Amino acid sequence: MSAPAPEEEAELLVPVGRMRLTAVIVAVALFMQNLDSTVVTTALPAMAGSFHVDPLYMSMAVTSYLISLSVFIPASGWVADRFGARQVFRTAVVVFTLGSIFCGFAPNLPVLVASRVVQGLGGAMMLPVGRLLLLRSVSRAQMVSAMAWLTMPALLGPILGPPLGGFIVSFASWRWVFDINVPIGLAGAVAVSLFIPDVREEGRGGHLDSLGILLSGLAMALLMVGLETVGRGLIPLYWTLLAFLGGGLSCLFYVLHARHEENPVLDLSLMRVPTFAISLLAGTLFRVAVGALPFLLPLMLQLGFGKSPLASGLITFAAAAGALLMKFAAQPVLARFGFRSVLVWNGLIAALSMAICAAFRPAWPVWLMDGVLFVAGFFRSLQFTAFNSIAYGDIPRARMSAATTFYSTVQQLSLTMGVVIGAASLEVSSWASGHRVPSLSDYGIAFLVVSGVALLAIPLCARLPRNAGAQLSGHRG
Structure with missing residues (x-):
């Protein structure tokens, strides 16, 4: 592995205000995307009634979006290299917003599915290109702070989505689920144009794979x-x-x-960079576990505990508060302990906090469940920030677009696998116990299974060198 170029070692710090502004603009756009993905699922029954179709078929509105994301994400790196990260990110926000408008006016299910494909095209470019835009706009020493901001959408969206979707469907039309994206998208496109510089790097050439x-x-x-x-x-x-x-x-x-292939769309040679490879593999296991939580928690609170969607959302919101607090602690914690120690010990705490959810019961006071989820949200967010930062610590700037494309592609797949593993664990436990509907013990087993998946990441993290990512964290231990 080649060492970073001297000019990369000597790069100057970007003004803190500009770094935070860039991170917030990118994070808000990604928050819109993550929020949309979870709000829509709550509104599916109302959409089915409006279109006069079986609710079972409404899953097409979800799968069409996910498949569109999956198809177009691998091309995002080449597109960003060819047309510039700022230009592509701004266009992606506009395309996602237009897709939201089309969804809001959809008269039937086929039009809604086609509109969701348009949304998926915009979303596929927003995640990897937004991350690339941020990485190119900050110095390596500021990468941890920038990634702390960028981690927020992935944590807040699934938590805020279900209660917001339930509120909209209860008190307004399901079409507002998509309309709320319009002002956010328009404001985001304007903010990108005004406040984010067009930083370009030499990419992988003009050849399209x-x-x-x-x-x-x-x-x-x-x-x-x-x-x-x-x-x-x-x-x-x-x-x-x-x-x-x-x-x-x-x-x-x-x-x-x-x-x-000289310039492959997904550059597998990046796996020769130890920090990238370990972050990708261990981060995938952790994301699989975390991806199951937004599916399991609302189900247990609503179907197992009998709480309303709004009451369930107010409980799960505690995890978002913990994630917000982490934003201020990530840099000092990583500077004090280093990436390897944080990923190992923080990963252990994060996995155990998921396992504690298996013990939740209706008799537990709300403040106690909120406390557990608050702590869990803090440690999960810190783990995400560490993974997302160390992945790019040893990647030359000329290969950032390839790295973000590869990382985002695997990330999309792993989050979906989390839902599948969570659902499968719940169904298998229910079948083995002879329950027609999942009991509280079945939910407990599902939480323990996904916690076990998160624990599998720890031995991989322990293989990092002690000084891994020192340039990013400032750790000199």
Whole structure:
């Protein structure tokens, strides 16, 4: 692995105000995307009634968006290199906003599905290109602080989405679920134009890896279809198995293709960078576990405890408050203990905090559950910030677009896998216990399973060198 160039070592600090402003603008756009993904699921029954279709078919509104994301994310790095990260990010925000407007006016399910594909195209460019734009706008020494801001959307969106969606559907039309994106999107596009500089770096050249985009997009789409439909009875089982088989073969063909491609759309050679590889693999395990929580917690609180969607949302909101507090603590904690110690010990605490949710019962006072979720939100957010920062610590700036594309592609897949593993754990426990509907013990087992997945990341984190990411954290231990 080559050492960072001297000019990278000597880069000057970006003014703190500009760094925070850039981080907030990118984070708000990503928050809009994450919020939309969770608000929509709450409104699906109301949409089904409006369109006069079986609610089961409304899952197409979710899967079409996820598949669109999966297909277009691998191309985001090349597009950012070709047209500039600021230009692409601003366009992505506009496209996502236009897709939201189309969804709000959709007269039937086919139009809604097509509009969600447009949203997915915008969303696919927002996540990796937004991260790339931020990484190119700050120095390495400021990367941890910037990533602390960028971590917030992934944590806040799934927590705020269900209660907000329930409130909108209860007191207004489901179409407002999409309309709330419009002012946020317009303000974000204007803010990008006014306040974010157009920082360009030499990318991977002008050659477009068309075959790589086809194979990676096909692999992601088929794997996403398989993950979204397995065990849910939405399509015949053999179609789900064929989707997994086709996705696996597409992955294999892509790996063979990438070995001989000069500028592959997903650059597998990045796995030779130890900090990137460990962050990607361990972070995937952690994200799988965390991805199950927004699915399991609201179900347990509403179906197991009998709480309303609004009451459930007010409890889960405590995790968002803990995540917000972490924003101020990430840099000092990493400077004091270093990336390896934080990822190992903080990862252990974060996994145990997930396991404690298995003990939640209706008799628990709300303040106690809020306290557990507050602490859990803090440590989960710190873990995300550490993973997202160390991943790019040893990546040369010229390869940032390749790294963000690769990282975002795997991240999208891992979060979906979390929902699948959470749902599968719940269903298997219910079946083994002979329960027609999941009991509190079944939810407890599901929480323990996903906590175990999070624990698997710790041995990988322990393989980091003691001084890993010292340039980012300032740790000199």
